[in-house]
Amino acid sequence: MRVATFNMQNLRLRAGRLDGARDADGAPDGSALRHDDADRRLGARLIAEAAPDVIALQEVFDRAALDFFHDRLLAPLSELRYPHRVCLPGNDGRGQDIALMSCRPLAEVKGHAALTPRDLNLEAPRGMNPSHPVFRRDCLTARAGALTLFVCHFKAPWPRARKAWAVRRLEARAVRRLVERRFDDPASALWLVLGDLNDPMDGPEPAIAPLLPPFSVDLLARLPPDERWSWHDSDTGTYGRPDALLASPALAGRFPAARPRLHRAGLGHEAQRHHGHRFAATGWHRPHASDHALVAVDFPGL
Template identity: 55%
Template sequence: MRLVSFNVQNMRLRGSRLDGARDRDLPEDLGPAAPLLDDYDRRLTARVLAEANADIIALQEVFDQKTLDHFHDAFLLPTGTAPYPFRTCLPGNDGRGLDVALLSRIAPRSVTSHAALTPADLALRTPAGVNPRAPLFRRDCLEIAFDGLTLFICHFKAPYPDVAATWPIRNLEARAVRCLIEARFETPASANWLVLGDLNRPRAEDPDALQPLTEGFGIDLLNRLPRGSRWSYHNAHEGYTARPDALIASPALAASNPETVPRLIRSGLGHEATAYKGDRLPTVGTHRPHASDHAALVLDLDIS
């Protein structure tokens, strides 16, 4: 089974056109010329996913189901890749409507949104200023059960504008995902589960909020890559790289796949991401066109 996790950077359908991979917070992503590159961006997004050719794709920053279906039909299928008949994008809590989504060639047994979950529902202690009866996840935790594997697709609180101020929120989200896993499985360590998505871990020098999922609980599979090659994101504002994207496996899943090492597809990143020395896809520019400001994470698993 091959899985992919990919933050596709602000994918939204407006009429019959998709927004490009841009956050509209840089001068080059504003103004009348910027929309001319949107179509190029989304064709590159599709090319990355076609190259991965995964059985299951977890996406972040998709606006809604119509956006997901349009991207699948108008951009992904024309690459020649096999279709994904099982597609899900449920409303989450992001104020801009950017949700997590699923594309799958394998029929899921169940799909459960946890967007309405509150800290009070899980009896979780909340940071100062956080309402215990307000929605817990900043987007969602989409729980998807397949035969032999359960996925938890997440997109945690971004570390902006202040890493330290947002740390408690990401930590709360991590604690909540752990609670969901512990509630689902009598013995989580021996079950097959995977937490994947954009968990917004900031730079290496910043405090990590993901300890509830990684310390004595799950296995961060990106740690199987050499140091210096684990980065999956390029920040165009300040020019640094980071590893916000994650693949956290249960101990049982990691142990049954001891040789499995994630692969990152960075060929859709702009040339401004100079840490990547490999080939780019045709039409990739310095900043744009690009597939996203994130790389796609690819993972091959033996599920028995």
């Protein structure tokens, strides 16, 4: 089984067309719209090239956008079909929801957007109402065969970094609690936390520390440090690794050779750290598939 995660950067369907991989509508002259169709075709090509059996997606506005993307853009390019598709409403006011596409049937699909700190017996950080939802988007869980997935998109580290850190820490604790409630012995079960955890990983202590070793095995840590980056910010030139594949000790132990592959062919040329294959249609900033790479890992025979 090949499992992947990809932040699609605002996949939204409006008036019969998809918005591009952009964070805002851009200039009033409509110039931001120029590359929208090319962006989404690059995203479809990226997924088709990676050919995952199951892919977790972030920043998908709704099921209609997901279906339109799959049927109109991805299906004509890929030998694989993803008949099992999920996109549940989350807590993001802009509609940036979490989605799953799978070649295999998905079981026990469940969203957790409504969970509060009280529901999970967790202490809310200072200034947060314990009756408000824990997750800024959701934690979408599903089982694909023997593997249970916990798909996440945590709070970004802005505009107030310290407050955002506390929110991400709570989200990480909540996901850990969900794993612990799901399995009597989490270390011996087969599960994977994946998605955009939005953690810079460069502070004195990562906000997502409750999910990190020894609770899990960070599969990206199996790559050399300079190969782990999965995101580039065009405004600041920053590179980061917000995208994560955190495997249970049992899953990582069963597949000791499983090393993630980062598919960066859809990144714009401004991401100059990438010296490998890049789609010919990519521009300096746009067109691009996203500001994130697609991250995939193989679990043969699972």
